[in-house]
Amino acid sequence: MNFPIPWIMIAIVVLLIVGLIVALIAYKKKGKHEPDYRTFFTMGVIWLIFGIPMMIQDKGNATFFILGLVFTIIGLAHKDKWKKQVPLTKDKERLVKILLIAGLALMLVLGGIYIYLKSQR
Numbered sequence: 001m002n003f004p005i006p007w008i009m010i011a012i013v014v015l016l017i018v019g020l021i022v023a024l025i026a027y028k029k030k031g032k033h034e035p036d037y038r039t040f041f042t043m044g045v046i047w048l049i050f051g052i053p054m055m056i057q058d059k060g061n062a063t064f065f066i067l068g069l070v071f072t073i074i075g076l077a078h079k080d081k082w083k084k085q086v087p088l089t090k091d092k093e094r095l096v097k098i099l100l101i102a103g104l105a106l107m108l109v110l111g112g113i114y115i116y117l118k119s120q121r
Helices: 007-030 037-057 063-077 090-120
Strands: none
Touching (some): 037 063
């Protein structure tokens, strides 16, 4: 069978590949470093909270709950290695804001295009 591939899926794959390339380049420049276990803990708690209703709604699909539990345990196991949070400089703070606004605007545009294309069918 020949299934058509929606262009939005292709765009997501291309964005993932570009993100992977950027991450690899950044990794090559900085080299190895210790992970921030406080971030693991924070992400784990958020995924736990998100995973409970997802598990109840999906009748047993506990993916987010289990991943949240794993990240929380990893973060707590390495609590002695938590890094202190360093405040961002003005330039980095501005860059983060610009990237967040650009990312949200891109998602808004892609969502609008998706809704438009969906209504045309």
